[in-house]
Amino acid sequence: MFEPKIVVFACNWCTYAAVDLAGTSRISYPPNVRVIRVMCSGRVDPQFVLEAFKNGADGVIVAGCHPPVDCHYTNGNIKALRRFTLFRRLLNDLGIEQERFRLEWISASEADKWVKVVSEMVEDVRKLGPFKPKLGVKEV
Amino acid sequence: MKEIIIDPITRLEGHGKIIIVLDDDGNAKRAYFQVPELRGFEKFAEGRAAEDMPIITPRICGVCPMAHHMASTKALDDLYKIDPPSAAKKIRELAYNVFMLEDHALHFYILAGPDFIVGPTAPKSERNVVGVIKKVGLEVGKRIIVTRKKLRDINTRLAGKVIHPVFGVPGGVSKPVSEDDAKEIRAIANEALDFAMFTLKAFKDLVLSKKEILDLIISEAYTHRTYYMGLVDDKNRVNFYDGKIKIVTPSGKEFAKFDVHEYQNYIQEHVEPWTYIKFPFIRQVGWKGFVDGEDSGIYCVAPLARLNVADGMATPLAQEAYEEMYEMLSGKPVHHTLAFHWARVIEMVYAAERIKELAEDPELTDKNVRVMPTSTPSIGIGVVEAPRGTLIHHYETDELGRIKRANLIVATQQNAARIALSVDKAAKSFVKRGIIDEGLLNMVEIAFRAYDPCHACGTHSLPGSMPFKIYLYNEDGKLLNVITREQ
């Protein structure tokens, strides 16, 4: 069975803590994720997501603190919201299925939400199959 | 069956190739003129914002970017159903005529000049821009370079960039002309007119005074009786920026005069499997293959076609030159391909006179250069006369102004069939019993240059000569001989 690789950019203050909590609470979740800790979802540049896809990710999650007020840096999550709202349109034009990219708000206490998001994502992407970062036609 | 391939070096190794098929006796049966060039603008326009089209479409051709920019901008006016303020139209038309003048000058002096000013029978080593300068003098050579630069600088001021302009927006232009700019433009306008008149005189002195060149121009080898198409103003005079599209028959009768919105009723494009260029033809007459005459829908655009469809020129000096040409070539329409050069010089005079008129127009510096769109976009069609002929941009959009479909009728494309006729005629005249006469090379080369071809509006020949290679194949496709045109 195809095992998708999911890259997660998780904010240090909320989502990463939730990932930790899931671990310390011994809740199992699919092992398909590669979590990259960033200080804030507002630090995640769309270029990072493109690089992840280019380097073999089948799906990408950007996750941070709940808007409007949870952000440790006041409004980093709002910045992420703005960026990825526009970025999603780019992904759509480039033919990337919407299930392959998610922007999620997961607080430090929401280990269960983390598990749910990851499980859904793995299932959705598994149905889509591997992401092939190349043009969809063959050379003669 | 033998096959000859002539590979002109306008774009080396294939960008514009001639293939001649021989019959069993080794005589040319049919010649093919291949343009291997496709970039897919009509497809990737889809999804783009309409206001980006004047930025995107100039990249079809960096030699005539202003033509695409302007056709596109006019298509946007039509898309949003807005009539730009008078000053904006004048600014556009001024920039457009500046562009026509410098583009025609480039062609006349650097591309065609070697054939006519130096002479079609001069040694190849002299048939280049250096030879032209030798003939006309270094001072004149410098004048050509300096005038061209000044004209292009005007368009940097008016249009932002001279290669790939940006000033065209729906309903007008992006900025008014300042008093400083206007002063500068007026000064250059006078020089430009002197330069155009000098060019006309040079053409008369160096070209028309020679009987052998005049004989060449009217020779049957360079004659095709086709339909002609071009824009005319409300008095049926040549206009580059706006007007109605007029078509005349090979005998010179008006066949149609229509608004660009009706272009689909008159123009269709034929597809051949061996070339990427499509062959437009007159719909009512139909595609009858590569033949000329009243029954064949093949038509011709560009300077000579414009003059053939018009009743005259809108400015006095150009009108004088126009009358002189038709008198000397005994009436309209003129079917001689080489008269393109003459028509081009007459158009230079018109462009320069029009520049002067517009530069001196007090309205040029009016600050009101834009009208805002109010209607919901759906279809926009724009037309201009590019240096190389009628150019049509047609866009269909969604209600946000995002392109759903685009159709482009590009200038050179419309001459493709006539160019093929020229090539075919040359082959049939000069390839006999498998022997290729040197005359073939000369004839093809000179005929080509007259059209100033800009294949798929991207394959444009600049300075220098146009050498050919001929590959002679036997019927098994084995290479028998390669003949290279030496300098």
Next chain:
Amino acid sequence: MSERVKVAFYWCASCGGCEEAVVDLAEKILDVINLVDIVFWPVAMDFKLEDVERMPDNSITVSFINGGIRLSEHEKVVKLLRQKSKLVVAFGACSSWGGIPGLANLYTREEILERAYLTTPTTHNPDKIIPGSKTEVEIDNTKIEVPVFLASLKPLDEVIDVDYYIPGCPPTPNVTWKALETLLSGNLPSKGSVLGASDRSLCDECPLNKTKPENVLIKEFKRIVNFNPEPNKCLLVQGLPCLGPVTRGGCGALCVNANMPCTGCFGPLSDVRDYGGKAISYLASILDLDNEEDIKRELSKIIDATGLVYKYYLPKSALKGKVGGSKS
């Protein structure tokens, strides 16, 4: 450089604007001819490909190549030039990143051919002939070769090794001249460098920069289609998506001088990995709205995000174009 410098120019899928831009050096072109020998320039001079084939390897000092790689024969010629040249310079936006014809990578070859030859309203093609669908066509018992239209457009450095880049659509004469001076100085910068242009963003040289605050914040995006910006005021501040902040300088802000926003033809600064990603990031971050609905509404005014941020850059971007369905 002690021996006389030998220079080649070549064009692939280009518009000819790069060649015109070289001609626009005007009187300086005479200086160039005094300094170098031009050994190959199909548009202007009578040297043939066989002449290049006969040259010893590395005998051309520098080859300037413009246009993207769209046809099979482009690949063939640039590989030959690489073999014969000490240095290869990608000249202009198309060669560097694909340029505007690179937007074709949003569609498949089949879609492009179908539109061009079957479905435009004026096409009359009852036999449904599509050129380029076969590499060889038989007519009058003669096989005629048609060069292959490749599946996508590629920047030069995807086909051959490239030493330097000169940006711009087209490179402006001052940029071309500066790049030539650098190459002729013999004091060559590190491989992969951008020549002739600035190392700072366009804003740095923009005449309107003094009207741009440290942190640009806007409440709405405007479209030039129904907005007339006031002159002498930063276009971004007025709401037009100007790409100056994420674009390399060097052109002298030509478009802004015409009261039009920068569309990014000088490409990214050196530290950027994907121009489009960077541009998205910048444009979204200046939008000073917090509510999700407001954000969506304003961003929807950018009706073609891809055409905006990848206008000149798509084939060089991380994904190179539309990826197509992964299952098909």
